[in-house]
Structures are given as C-alpha cells and as structure tokens.
Amino acid sequence: MVQVIKTVFYFGPLIFGFGFITPLTAQIIEKLGWALPFGLSPLSFGLLLGGTLGLIAQIRGRWI
Amino acid sequence: MSPTKDLSQLSDAELMRMEREIAARHLDKFPYFAVIWAFTNLAVWLALWPLVFMGVIPLWLGFIIASCNITLSYLPSHEAQHDIIAKPGTKLRWLNQLVGHISTIPLVLPYRVAKITHMEHHKHANDADLDPDYSTHADGPLQAIWKSLYNRQPRANGGFNAYGEVLMRKGRMDVVFESVLWQIAYFGILFALAWSGYAIEAALLWWLPRHIALTYIQYYLSWAPHNPDMQKGRYRDTRSFRSIIGNIGSLGMQYHIVHHLHPRIPLYRTPRAYWEMKPILEARGCHVHEL
Numbered sequence: 001m002v003q004v005i006k007t008v009f010y011f012g013p014l015i016f017g018f019g020f021i022t023p024l025t026a027q028i029i030e031k032l033g034w035a036l037p038f039g040l041s042p043l044s045f046g047l048l049l050g051g052t053l054g055l056i057a058q059i060r061g062r063w064i
Numbered sequence: 065m066s067p068t069k070d071l072s073q074l075s076d077a078e079l080m081r082m083e084r085e086i087a088a089r090h091l092d093k094f095p096y097f098a099v100i101w102a103f104t105n106l107a108v109w110l111a112l113w114p115l116v117f118m119g120v121i122p123l124w125l126g127f128i129i130a131s132c133n134i135t136l137s138y139l140p141s142h143e144a145q146h147d148i149i150a151k152p153g154t155k156l157r158w159l160n161q162l163v164g165h166i167s168t169i170p171l172v173l174p175y176r177v178a179k180i181t182h183m184e185h186h187k188h189a190n191d192a193d194l195d196p197d198y199s200t201h202a203d204g205p206l207q208a209i210w211k212s213l214y215n216r217q218p219r220a221n222g223g224f225n226a227y228g229e230v231l232m233r234k235g236r237m238d239v240v241f242e243s244v245l246w247q248i249a250y251f252g253i254l255f256a257l258a259w260s261g262y263a264i265e266a267a268l269l270w271w272l273p274r275h276i277a278l279t280y281i282q283y284y285l286s287w288a289p290h291n292p293d294m295q296k297g298r299y300r301d302t303r304s305f306r307s308i309i310g311n312i313g314s315l316g317m318q319y320h321i322v323h324h325l326h327p328r329i330p331l332y333r334t335p336r337a338y339w340e341m342k343p344i345l346e347a348r349g350c351h352v353h354e355l
Contacts, residue, residue, distance in 0.1 A: 005244055008248075009244075009247075012218055013218050015251075016251070019251070019254075019255040019258065019259075020251075020254055020255055020258050020263065020266075020267075020271070022258075023258040023259050023261075023263040024258055024263035024264065024266075024267055026263075027258075027261065027263045027264050028263075028264060031264065057218060058218075061217065061218055061219030061220075062214070062217030062218060062219065062220065063217060063218075064213060064214070064217065
C-alpha cells in the first residue's frame with residue numbers, strides 16, 4: 001500500500017498533467033471558440049499540452 | 065503603561081513579571097469572532113460551488129470570493145492549534161477541535177499536520193534545521209513570493225514538503241497518512257470535476273485560489289514577521305512590522321511578536337497586548353521600531 005502511494009505521488013506531475021491540465025485546456029479552448037490547426041480537437045490538444053507539461057515537470061521536478 | 069516609558073534599567077526578572085501581568089489580562093478571552101469566522105468562511109466557500117454552477121453568480125466573482133475565503137481559512141485553525149477557543153478537558157473543547165479541523169479544508173491542510181508542525185515552529189523558530197517554516201526565508205518580498213511558489217514544486221524540499229519530514233522526525237506516520245489521504249481526496253475531486261466538464265470552475269474556485277492563499281499566508285504569517293535578519297531566541301526570532309495594507313490586510317500579523325511570546329493570547333487581543341508590552345519589548349531589545 002505504501003509503495004503504491006509512493007509511486008502515485010512520484011508520478012504526480014504526469015497524473016496532474018493528464019488529470020487536470022488536459023480537460024482544463026480543452027474546456028478553455030471550447031469556451032473561447034478557438035479553431036485548432038490540423039483538425040485537432042480541443043481534447044487532443046489538451047492531451048498534448050497536459051502530457052507535455054506533465055512530462056517536463058516530471059523530469060525537472062518542478063513546474064516553474 | 066505609557067508606550068514611551070523607558071524600562072531599560074529593570075532586571076530580567078522584573079521585566080518578565082510585568083510582561084506576564086500584561087499577558088494575563090489578555091488570556092482566556094473567548095474568541096467569538098474567530099469561531100463565527102471559521103463556520104461562515106467555510107459556508108461561503110462551499111456555497112460558491114452551487115451558486116457558480118447554477119449561474120447565480122459569475123465565475124470571476126466566485127474566483128475573487130474563493131481566493132479571500134481560502135486565504136482567511138487558516139487563522140481560525142491557528143487559534144484552535146493554540147487551544148485558544150477551549151483548553152483540553154474543558155466543556156467547549158469539542159468546538160476548539162471542530163474549528164481546527166473544518167476551517168482549513170479549503171486549504172487542504174489537515175488540522176493535526178498544522179498543529180504539530182506549528183508547535184515545532186514555535187519551539188524552533190528560525191532554526192535552519194528544525195523550524196518547519198524556515199524554507200520561507202528570503203532576502204526580500206519578491207524573493208519571498210518566489211520561494212513560496214518554489215517550495216510547492218513536486219521535488220522541492222521546503223514548504224508543505226518539509227512538513228512530511230517533520231512529522232516523520234516526530235514519529236507521526238499516522239498524521240503523514242492522514243495528509244496523504246487529504247491530498248488524494250483533493251486531487252480526486254479536482255480531476256473528477258475537470259473530467260465532468262467543470263475544469264474551469266475547479267481551477268478558479270479551488271486550485272488557483274488555494275495557490276494564491278498559500279502564497280499570501282506564507283508571506284504574511286511566515287516571511288514578514290520572521291524576516292529578514294531575524295535570529296533565534298525568545299526576543300529575537302520575530303518582530304512587529306508595518307504593513308502597507310495594515311493589520312487586517314496582513315492577516316493580523318503586524319503584532320506577531322506578541323503571539324510568539326504568549327501564543328494563547330487570541331489574535332484580536334494581540335494589538336492591545338502589544339501596545340501595553342511595547343516598553344518591555346524595547347527594553348528587551350526586540351525588533352519593534354516599525355510600529
């Protein structure tokens with residue numbers, strides 16, 4: 001159990017990227033009515049942004 | 065006592081006797097305002113969710129109110145941490161504990177984590193190795209804000225991340241687990257809201273206001289009274305200071321020195337106690353020249 005919790009917290013930035021930044025980005029784009037290039041849907045763009053930011057934060061150990 | 069009276073010729077024992085006499089006049093006063101504040105503040109923050117979701121108030125207004133709510137959520141718990149509402153074994157002890165537990169829900173800070181680490185802060189204020197809040201130390205206001213944000217990064221060693229080490233040092237793994245459960249609940253709620261179509265609301269009613277609140281609280285409750293150039297020791301580890309936004313704007317922290325000397329004086333009595341104690345504090349060589 002402790003190991004599971006430690007693992008979940010270790011991957012916190014990635015989880016936050018996919019769990020929160022992804023839907024947040026998608027909903028902001030929908031609200032603003034932005035058209036995305038290459039026929040990307042808001043959710044696909046959210047996954048791209050959330051995943052990228054989460055991965056960077058995961059590697060660097062910080063968001064800022 | 066006149067605030068300009070020179071007491072520098074008095075002995076340590078005499079100064080201590082006078083200080084305790086003043087403190088005694090401000091102790092054991094029931095902090096009605098802090099209790100009402102705790103319940104009202106939480107109720108307003110909780111009410112924001114249905115009010116925003118149903119379109120009764122706009123999200124931007126909800127964001128401003130939520131930021132104020134979460135910023136104001138710590139202080140009632142702080143009164144409870146010092147048993148100011150009711151001491152152990154007294155009739156209203158349940159109220160003390162209830163205020164302690166509920167008021168910091170929006171801040172995602174469990175009462176027992178706050179209490180244990182705060183007692184360590186009082187015991188070891190400004191000790192680089194033992195003070196849980198030492199990581200807020202910074203050379204200036206902007207650096208303090210940056211430090212507060214930096215300490216919240218995933219692999220930072222300071223801020224709340226340092227609290228875990230303090231709890232383990234104190235052998236309180238039960239409280240570490242409690243904190244982990246709070247974190248899981250917080251992020252679980254955020255993620256559930258976000259994937260249900262309420263990501264912007266979750267971000268502006270909780271996630272961002274919480275970060276604003278933590279920065280504000282750490283700036284005024286930790287950095288401003290203990291920085292810069294403060295040392296260790298009863299009369300050296302904190303100070304009074306003049307805030308450009310006044311005592312209320314600084315969350316009542318202008319007179320923080322009184323709180324460290326006599327932690328059971330309620331927040332609302334610290335200004336009065338300070339002005340009565342000021343000649344004694346000056347005679348002790350405390351940093352009290354800004355007010």
